[in-house]
Amino acid sequence: MTESKKTSASEDIEELFHSAKKLLNDPENRAEGVKLLQQAAEAEYVEAMYEWGKYLIEGKEQILEGIEWMTKAADAGSIAAMKQLSHYYSQGKGVAKNEEQGEMWLRRAAEAGDLESMKSLSWLLLDQENVAEGEKWLRKAAEAGDVSSMYQLGYFLLKGEVLAQNTTEGEMWLQKAADRGSNEARLVLARAKEPAKKSSKIYILGILFIVAVMVLFKIVK
Known part of the structure; x- marks a missing residue:
């Protein structure tokens, strides 16, 4: 089959799928x-295979x-099929519960670049210690732009909970999340900044007290 015929056949299958969705x-x-x-699924149109599988499971x-x-x-x-299989x-929805299979498909979706799956996989792994x-x-989810992951990574690093403490990096990720509306x-x-402000005030008051005592001592002397 020539390249032009392949393209034409692919477009026909895509049109078939979209017609199916409308109907x-x-x-x-x-x-x-x-x-x-x-028909579109049997022609191996990926979206159609996913939708057909979902229809058979949930509809029939x-x-x-x-x-x-x-x-x-x-x-x-x-990716939609990977996430659905996970x-x-x-959850054991319609099939025997199999957490290993669930994790495997979640991992594949994460490796394919799905942000939600990256985040879910990170929580699953952290829960497994x-x-x-x-x-x-x-980190991958945070670096890819997921705001909730930026916040969670920053929080863990700042507090030293779950992850090794790194206050500087923690504040950096929290600031990134805050800048994006968190x-x-x-x-x-x-x-986090309140204790530093209080310490600064206490330090200044302490200095003023020492100066006042020194001045008073000179006057008395």
């Missing part, structure tokens, strides 16, 4: 939509066949 939202033509969705309760289609979509690169296996790898994924980060930063 599925129309109660009068839903049956036709299901038929077209199956044909669990085994649905999982097969969902797995095909995930293996073809569908959810099914982790796998601190080194949990911190790695929390009220929690602003509050933690404000509280």
Whole structure:
């Protein structure tokens, strides 16, 4: 098949899938939509394989066949399918609960660059007391722009909870989160600076007291 014919065939399948999606939202033509969705899935259009698998699992309760289609979509690169499989296996929804399978699919979604999965994986690993790898994924999520991960990383580093304490880096991540709208980060930063302000005031008052005593001593003398 020439390159132009491949492109044309791909566009036809994509159009078939979008037609299916429209018909599925129309109660009068839903049956036709299901038929077209199956055709697009059998033509190995990735989004269609995912949607067809989900339809079989949640709409028809044909669990085994649905999982097969969902797995095909995930293996073809569908992050949505990876996340859905992780959810099914982790929660035992429609399938036997299998936490190892759930973690495996969550990891694959994280490795594919999904921010939500990076964050979820970091929490899962930290909960398992796998601190080194949990911190790695929390950092990846923070560095990729997830504000809640910036806040959590900053908090852990500032407080020395879960991760080794590093107040300078902790404040840096909290500031990044605060700059992006995190009220929690602003509050933690404000509280962190309060002791320093109090210490500074106490120091100044102490100096003034010493000076006053010295002046008084000279006057008396």
